[in-house]
Amino acid sequence: MKHLKACWRLLRLVVHILQGLWTVAFRFPALSPEQQQVRVQAWSLKLLACVGVSLAIRGQPPAGGPVMLVSNHLSWLDIPVLHAARYCRFVSKSDVQGWPLIGALATAAGTLYIERHVRRDAMRMVRTMQQALEQGEVLAVFPEGTTGDGREMLPFHANLLQAAVQADAAVQPVGLRFTDQATGTTSFAPSYIGDETLVGSIWRTLCAPSIVAIVHFGMPEFAHGRDRRMWALHLHRTVDSLRRS
Secondary structure, three states: OHHHHHHHHHHHHHHHHHHHHHHHHHOHHHOOHHHHHHHHHHHHHHHHHHOOEEEEEEOOOOOOOOEEEEEOOOEOOHHHHHHHHOOOEEEEEHHHHHOOOHHHHHHHOOOEEEOOOOHHHHHHHHHHHHHHHHOOOEEEEOOOOOOOOOOOOOOOOOOOHHHHHHHOOEEEEEEEEEEEOOOOOEOOOOEOOOOOOHHHHHHHHHHOOOEEEEEEEOOOEOOOOOOHHHHHHHHHHHHHHHHHO
């Protein structure tokens, strides 16, 4: 029964992705940016339902920008989870842009791409993010730089916080956690770490009992004279507290 349920979820997921690609290709050009954002949020929420994940929001998502969401990173599901909770523009590694199907969807959702191993590109991205914040946008970053195991958080990289410092924009910490819907215990089914393959992680999620994605929004805060490194240390502690509560 578990595998039958997983196959049904997989079928729904594939159909939903294809519908998303059709929408991006044929409907998005006629929509305003605000209408596109509404579609992205609704599409993300339905994607979660396709894979057996429900959404629980704690705290208050930002009503608007400029603000940078700073979150821990657990899974390939984190982006649709945050999109479902509140539309935002993600900063992602440039590799994603070339991924079949996913790259087209990510680009349509407004993703900003960075060459992580090129120092000059980090500076370019900071300028791009600063401009987006100054235009009142909501951005989202995963300062750990990669997915963690859900037990202990990795250190935060502070570079991208410079955009919020320079734009004098708020940063809102966000804690993510996945739990088993029946027991309330932490679920590691959606994890995607180490040598795991994306396909393996997706299949494990599809096979798992129903999951709740908990998105805990903290209070927005400003740098208030702190440099990006000191701010990153403080945000790390705050996000760690949010994801545990």
